[in-house]
Amino acid sequence: MAQINDNFIKIPATYLFSEIAKRVTQHKEAHPEAKVIRMGIGDVSLPLPDASVDAMIKAAEEQRHAATFRGYGPEQGYAFLREAIVINDFTSKGINITADEIFVSDGAKSDTGNIGDIFSVNNRVAITDPSYPVYVDTNAMGGRAGEPNEQNVWSNLVYLPCNVQNNFVPALPTEKVDIIYLCYPNNPTGTTLTKEQLAVWVKYAKENDAIILFDAAYEAFITEENVPHSIYEIEGAQEVAIEFRSFSKTAGFTGTRCGYTVVPKALMGNSENGENVSLNKLWNRRHTTKFNGTSYVVQRAAEATFSPEGKQQVRALIDFYTENARIIREGLIKAGYNVYGGVNAPYIWTKAPEGLGSWEYFDYLLKEKNIVTTPGAGFGLSGEGFVRFSAFGSREDTIEAMERLNK
Ligand code: MLT
Numbered sequence: 315m316a317q318i319n320d321n322f323i324k325i326p327a328t329y330l331f332s333e334i335a336k337r338v339t340q341h342k343e344a345h346p347e348a349k350v351i352r353m354g355i356g357d358v359s360l361p362l363p364d365a366s367v368d369a370m371i372k373a374a375e376e377q378r379h380a381a382t383f384r385g386y387g388p389e390q391g392y393a394f395l396r397e398a399i400v401i402n403d404f405t406s407k408g409i410n411i412t413a414d415e416i417f418v419s420d421g422a423k424s425d426t427g428n429i430g431d432i433f434s435v436n437n438r439v440a441i442t443d444p445s446y447p448v449y450v451d452t453n454a455m456g457g458r459a460g461e462p463n464e465q466n467v468w469s470n471l472v473y474l475p476c477n478v479q480n481n482f483v484p485a486l487p488t489e490k491v492d493i494i495y496l497c498y499p500n501n502p503t504g505t506t507l508t509k510e511q512l513a514v515w516v517k518y519a520k521e522n523d524a525i526i527l528f529d530a531a532y533e534a535f536i537t538e539e540n541v542p543h544s545i546y547e548i549e550g551a552q553e554v555a556i557e558f559r560s561f562s563k564t565a566g567f568t569g570t571r572c573g574y575t576v577v578p579k580a581l582m583g584n585s586e587n588g589e590n591v592s593l594n595k596l597w598n599r600r601h602t603t604k605f606n607g608t609s610y611v612v613q614r615a616a617e618a619t620f621s622p623e624g625k626q627q628v629r630a631l632i633d634f635y636t637e638n639a640r641i642i643r644e645g646l647i648k649a650g651y652n653v654y655g656g657v658n659a660p661y662i663w664t665k666a667p668e669g670l671g672s673w674e675y676f677d678y679l680l681k682e683k684n685i686v687t688t689p690g691a692g693f694g695l696s697g698e699g700f701v702r703f704s705a706f707g708s709r710e711d712t713i714e715a716m717e718r719l720n721k
Contacts, residue, residue: 324462325454330447330692331355337677338686345684351711351718353642353703354686356501356660358566359711360634362615363627366565369618373611387607390598391418391574395613399574402620403559409546411576415594417601418608418616421573422531422560426495427452428604429527429556429575432596433583437492440472442484444502444693444700446529449495467695475696476503478665482654483511486518494519496545497529499536502693502702503663504639504655506541512548519554525583525593526551531560531573534632535639536658552578556593563635563660563706565619565628572608572616635660638712639705645716646703660705663690675701683718 328336334354342350361367376382390396396413404411419425427448435457441449453459453471460470467473472491474484482505487494496515499506507515519526528545536543545555557576561567577594585591608616618624639656646653646664656662664687666675672689679685679701690700705712 319455319457321455321457321459325451326466329451330688333692334676334686334688337680341680348684350680350684350686351707351715352686353705353707353711353715354688356563356704356706357568358563358631358635358706359708360566360631362566362570363619363624363631365618365621365624365627366567366570366615369614370611373614377611384610387610387613389602389605389607390414391416391608392610392613395617396574398617398620399559404544404546407543407547409544411546411552411578415576415578417575417577417597418613419573419575419601419605420571420608421562421567422529422558422575423448423573425558425573425575426527426529428600429597430456430458431600431604432593433458433493433525434586438470438472438490440474440487440491440494441694442496442500443473443475443695444690444697445495446497446501447693449527450694465695473694473696476500476505477696478652478654481505482663483507486514490522491524493525493527495527495529497531499532499541499659500655500661501529501532501659502661502688502690502697504657504659504661504702505663506536506538506658508540509542509547510540512542512545516545516548516551516554520550523584524554525581526555528555528557530557532563532659532661533559534564534628535636535660537636538658541658546576546578552580554581556581556597561616561619564632565616565624566631567612567616570612570615572612634709635705638707638709641709641712641716642703642705645719649716649719656703656705662703662705664701664703666690666699666701670699672698672701683715685715685718 396416459468476482533543545551560573577597581593582590643656652665654663672691676689687701690697
């Protein structure tokens with residue numbers, strides 16, 4: 315019999331959001347009359363921008379004719395999209411990134427999960443706590459996390475607590491780490507780092523030969539000055555950081571699937587025998603071998619988000635969810651909760667009433683208020699005692715949820 319990768323039996327049997335979906339389905343089966351409001355997983359509710367849909371229709375039409383049909387595309391993404399990304403997301407902000415440093419994919423979830431392929435199992439990994447569960451789970455699958463205890467704290471991971479006491483700003487590790495996951499604006503807390511605070515991490519990475527894996531999937535929600543949209547706004551970051559971006563939350567692509575990863579050519583890793591190796595080359599090798607490209611039609615849809623009308627439509631989507639976030643924040647504060655985040659991010663991190671654990675409060679909200687949230691403990695030990703509200707619902711549902719909580 316074939317031997318399995320034993321790391322898979324060490325991780326929780328179900329992925330966080332699958333567990334939540336299961337509980338919601340059970341609740342709905344038991345109470346078919348209940349009007350359940352979904353504020354759990356960060357899945358968008360508004361349709362795609364017209365510019366993207368029009369671009370997909372045009373691209374699909376091209377696929378109907380031999381003269382314009384396209385088969386396999388470049389695994390790294392078509393030049394038209396990579397160049398549009400460079401111009402709109404980087405050059406326009408004074409950041410010097412080139413198209414061959416961009417790798418288009420089916421989303422940031424896959425890339426943040428797969429990036430571990432190019433790193434040795436011996437690296438010491440630091441993860442902010444709480445964090446997006448993909449970081450911990452995929453390091454555990456890859457054998458880099460060690461052993462879990464009964465609270466799912468892994469022996470080889472270095473946890474960087476983010477809590478009310480430190481204003482959700484992680485302290486630098488006190489032991490040497492090689493890889494650091496940072497996600498800002500943060501999922502799940504919805505909090506941010508200023509440029510100065512992020513610069514501290516870039517300096518740490520330089521001085522300690524560490525690599526930062528920077529998840530910027532929520533950058534479009536930033537409303538305040540001095541909050542960096544890209545880690546490359548910090549001088550020298552191209553020598554120490556990989557950045558992940560997504561069209562999912564920005565332009566409603568959660569079901570359409572498109573994202574990209576920036577691996578600067580200046581970024582190096584060490585081989586076992588001490589050689590300096592380009593991470594851009596390694597990721598290119600991994601991507602071309604294990605990924606066959608995002609579909610042409612979807613890449614055209616992503617490109618269209620950068621057209622003048624596409625930009626306006628995307629802005630309208632972001633503004634809509636930002637207003638939802640404001641309604642949630644204010645509604646929760648009115649109802650007496652302590653809330654964090656939700657100003658530069660579509661997530662509102664909320665303290666459960668005293669004495670209630672995250673899952674207990676999640677269950678209470680589901681059963682008594684028919685509101686789905688995400689239990690903070692699902693994101694790590696420091697998330698215990700919190701739940702996360704997502705601002706991606708409809709306006710009607712958002713207002714109704716706050717009315718239910720204020721009753
Ligand atoms: C979340 O709710 O944390 C995200 O939507 C999950 C994801 O992007 O995969």
